[in-house]
Structure formats: structure tokens, C-alpha cells
Amino acid sequence: QVQLVQSGAEVKKPGASVKVSCKASGYTFGSDDIHWVRQATGQGLEWMGRMTPNSGNTGYAQKFQGRVSMTRDTSTSTAYMELSSLRSEDTAVYYCASGVTVFGAFDVWGQGTTVAVS
């Protein structure tokens, strides 16, 4: 079945970087953008950015410009999100998501990765 499987929980110190992976299976990892969304503790959903696996083309929310990098490894159908200069406010659950059968909306989500900055 179509699924996105993310890497495990992380604990990082302020100022460090974190890299979360998102492995796609059950569909062709190519033209469907992979998006990253986070939910900080007690907050709502926040869109961070997107990456097109075929081209590596990216687009980031202004809030994260200069601090986030989204990449991919097409040989393993895996997308990556790296966030640097971590601060306590970055403590959150990070999700990857994609619109596999629905253009634009996110019909497939990873299980979420908890990142704690402390």
C-alpha cells in the first residue's frame, strides 16, 4: 500500500541540527511533491516547505528560509528534511505528506517524528 515511513524520535541541544527522513513506498517516487508539516506542542499545523523528488526543486515557508533544507535520494525513494540552529520552539512533531491520488491536498502522511530540543 501507499505509505510514507519516517525516522525515529530525536533529542537535540539548542543550536544543533536535525535531519528527519521519509521513505516512500507503494507508488512512484517522482512527480508528487513531498511536503513537511509540523505541530509544535500545543499549537496547530504549520507548513514548512515542499520538494519535488524528480527535480529536487524546493520551496520553503518564509519563516524557515535559511534554516531548513529539503533533499532526496531517488535510489531509495527517501526524502529528507534538515532543520538547523534548533531552539526550544522547534520542539514539535514533524510530518512528511504528499498528494499521491489528490492534486494539491495531502492524502498520504508519515506517522510523524518527534523532535525535542532541550
Place this chain on the structure above:
Amino acid sequence: DIQMTQSPSSLSASVGDRVTFTCRASQTIGRRLAWYQHKPGKPPKLLIFKASSLETGVPSRFSGSGSETEFTLTISSLQSDDSATYYCHQYVSYSFGQGTKLEIK
């Protein structure tokens, strides 16, 4: 940036009630709007896309309407399993509303 504003921020209703959530966009987005149901410890679940199209497998008691800047999500007959936070999401430039927390009395 396109801002999405949801109302109310929270809602309490009883099983069998009809409930409606509202989402307003700061700029016109056509029908590029989705609704998600989010429960603690799980990823969000797509309910509605293209403002009014029901995602496969989602119960027909969920419906969406609207266009341009004003959108609504309606649950026609509330079930106990519908307790969750509901988010609207515009996919012109990508952003979410702040969510509406639904509690079942």
C-alpha cells in the same frame, strides 16, 4: 502569504447534532481548499479536497462547500468518533488555519 482563519476555535456538541465549521482565506484561492481531521498521536486525515470533494472512505456525513474566500465543513450527524481538531488548508501557496477543536458532550 495567504492567511487562513477558522471559526470557532472550539465547539462542544452532542451526538446526532449538525455542526458547521468556517474557514476564511485572506485572498481568493478558488476551490483549492482541503479539510483534515486530526486526533492526538496520529497524523492528520484528509476529509475533503477541492472544497467539496469527499476523500475515498470518508463517511458521507462530512461535506464541504464554498469557493474563493469562504468555506465550510459540515458534519450532518455527529458521532462520538468525530471528537478531534479540524483544520482547513489552502494549497495555492500552502498554509493551514489555526484549527477548530470539537468536543463531544
